[in-house]
Amino acid sequence: MTGQVRGSQLARLLGQWHALPGRRRSPDYAALAGAVRGLLADGRLPLGVRLPAERELAEALRISRTTVTAAYRELRETGHLASRRGAGSWTMLPGNHRVASTGLWTPLDDREMIDLGVAALAAPPQLLTAARAAAEDLPRYLGGAGYHPTGIIELREAVADGYTARGLPTSADQIMVTSGTQHALDLVLRLALAPGGSVLVESPTYPNALAALAGRRARITTHGLAADAGGWESDLLLGSLRQTRPKLAYLIPEFQNPTGHLMPASLREHVVAAAHAVGTDLIIDESFVDLPLDGTELPPPTATFDRHSRVVSIGGMSKPYWGGLRIGWVRASAPQVQRLAAVRVGVDMASPVLDQLVAVHLLADAPAIVADRRTQLAAQRDALLGALAQRLPDWRVTVPRGGVTLWAELDGPVSSALARAAEDVGVRLAPGPRFGLDGTLERFLRLPFTLPAAELVEAVGRIAAVRYDLDRTGRQRWREPAVIA
Numbered sequence: 001m002t003g004q005v006r007g008s009q010l011a012r013l014l015g016q017w018h019a020l021p022g023r024r025r026s027p028d029y030a031a032l033a034g035a036v037r038g039l040l041a042d043g044r045l046p047l048g049v050r051l052p053a054e055r056e057l058a059e060a061l062r063i064s065r066t067t068v069t070a071a072y073r074e075l076r077e078t079g080h081l082a083s084r085r086g087a088g089s090w091t092m093l094p095g096n097h098r099v100a101s102t103g104l105w106t107p108l109d110d111r112e113m114i115d116l117g118v119a120a121l122a123a124p125p126q127l128l129t130a131a132r133a134a135a136e137d138l139p140r141y142l143g144g145a146g147y148h149p150t151g152i153i154e155l156r157e158a159v160a161d162g163y164t165a166r167g168l169p170t171s172a173d174q175i176m177v178t179s180g181t182q183h184a185l186d187l188v189l190r191l192a193l194a195p196g197g198s199v200l201v202e203s204p205t206y207p208n209a210l211a212a213l214a215g216r217r218a219r220i221t222t223h224g225l226a227a228d229a230g231g232w233e234s235d236l237l238l239g240s241l242r243q244t245r246p247k248l249a250y251l252i253p254e255f256q257n258p259t260g261h262l263m264p265a266s267l268r269e270h271v272v273a274a275a276h277a278v279g280t281d282l283i284i285d286e287s288f289v290d291l292p293l294d295g296t297e298l299p300p301p302t303a304t305f306d307r308h309s310r311v312v313s314i315g316g317m318s319k320p321y322w323g324g325l326r327i328g329w330v331r332a333s334a335p336q337v338q339r340l341a342a343v344r345v346g347v348d349m350a351s352p353v354l355d356q357l358v359a360v361h362l363l364a365d366a367p368a369i370v371a372d373r374r375t376q377l378a379a380q381r382d383a384l385l386g387a388l389a390q391r392l393p394d395w396r397v398t399v400p401r402g403g404v405t406l407w408a409e410l411d412g413p414v415s416s417a418l419a420r421a422a423e424d425v426g427v428r429l430a431p432g433p434r435f436g437l438d439g440t441l442e443r444f445l446r447l448p449f450t451l452p453a454a455e456l457v458e459a460v461g462r463i464a465a466v467r468y469d470l471d472r473t474g475r476q477r478w479r480e481p482a483v484i485a
């Protein structure tokens with residue numbers, strides 16, 4: 001049980017929950033139940049929370065109580081709500097559901113689903129060879145206990161060499177291997193942030209980073225990224241740092257998830273200087289740094305501008321290699337790495353030796369593997385862009401010069417409604433509000449280009465079909481903004 005959601009909170013989360021116009025029009029109670037299921041499916045509404053009383057929700061949504069009663073009844077029947085007389089109703093999931101790799105809840109019987117909720121590639125063919133070679137190496141480690149809280153030395157050296165090759169001299173004692181970038185973030189937060197501490201993040205940002213921050217009870221402020229090519233507005237970002245003086249800032253400068261923006265060198269330098277001036281530590285998430293496309297040149301690593309150990313860089317193998325490997329790392333000062341290792345033994349002790357050996361072999365083959373990934377991603381991105389231009393020409397997209405996602409600006413604030421409708425035609429989407437804090441971003445949709453081109457084109461076709469279905473009645477309702485006087 002994780003608490004209670006108030007009527008006003010649920011109303012905000014539900015946003016434009018009303019029955020979809022068009023062919024699929026359903027009664028209001030069914031649309032409301034569907035919208036609650038949608039929130040549960042994409043993780044915006046946690047499991048085990050108590051929903052508001054029927055009367056309270058009816059008031060918050062300005063609908064009749066009978067509609068809410070019927071919606072709750074339907075949710076109970078579909079296994080999404082458990083109620084006890086006098087005690088209330090809690091969110092749950094029917095028995096045949098599980099947690100997907102994204103942390104989103106998905107049904108088991110969804111083989112036909114095209115999953116655009118996950119922005120990660122399938123494993124490269126070299127993975128099996130690397131795994132076999134790692135098994136051959138394993139005997140070298142079997143004589144010891146196998147606990148290496150900062151990681152096995154071979155991998156720390158390989159990761160350090162990668163930074164040095166990028167122009168940031170790094171030694172192995174500045175690297176701690178973690179079980180993925182997400183784990184790296186969680187450990188850094190445990191070390192650097194007291195509960196209730198303040199953190200500045202981009203908006204939109206990576207949803208699981210928001211989840212990690214919520215887990216530390218962080219007080220979050222946001223810097224809104226522009227949808228067009230520039231992304232960060234330098235003056236505003238530096239101004240936010242100076243005014244709010246957060247304890248931490250979490251930024252994704254390389255091909256930001258979800259927008260794909262690349263932070264220029266000058267802003268990196270200014271951000272590090274401003275952070276130092278106000279006492280903010282920077283967590284720089286470099287998940288996508290290996291994936292520039294179209295020959296795009298990378299600016300120097302953000303930590304290059306750091307003279308005072310303000311920058312902790314995190315990264316990992318998931319995006320260029322494979323998420324299933326669960327290998328990530330932290331780059332920090334050697335004393336910080338020691339402190340992180342001390343935190344880590346209270347969490348998971350160390351990462352698996354065998355997986356680290358697989359990572360060593362993959363990194364040894366990095367130039368070939370990464371070159372293949374870039375070629376593959378560029379082709380898939382172009383197929384996705386082509387399909388969007390053809391089927392959804394009103395959507396605006398900035399062509400990302402790297403990474404694995406593009407951030408489409410839709411032709412209306414329909415992202416969640418579209419995600420719900422798309423699920424019915426076998427496409428799973430992560431709607432815009434997943435990437436923000438306050439239920440805004442309904443005008444945006446993240447589209448990853450990590451699936452094969454044919455699947456991306458098929459998915460866009462299905463999305464376009466349901467998009468036009470949403471429009472069939474009540475067409476102009478959201479197109480003309482209401483006057484606020």
Ligand SMILES: Cc1ncc(COP(=O)(O)O)c(C=O)c1O
Nearest residue numbers: 180181182206257287316318328
């Ligand atoms: C920005 C960002 N950080 C962290 C992660 C998590 O990566 P990992 O699989 O290495 O934990 C992701 C994965 O999508 C990501 O996009």
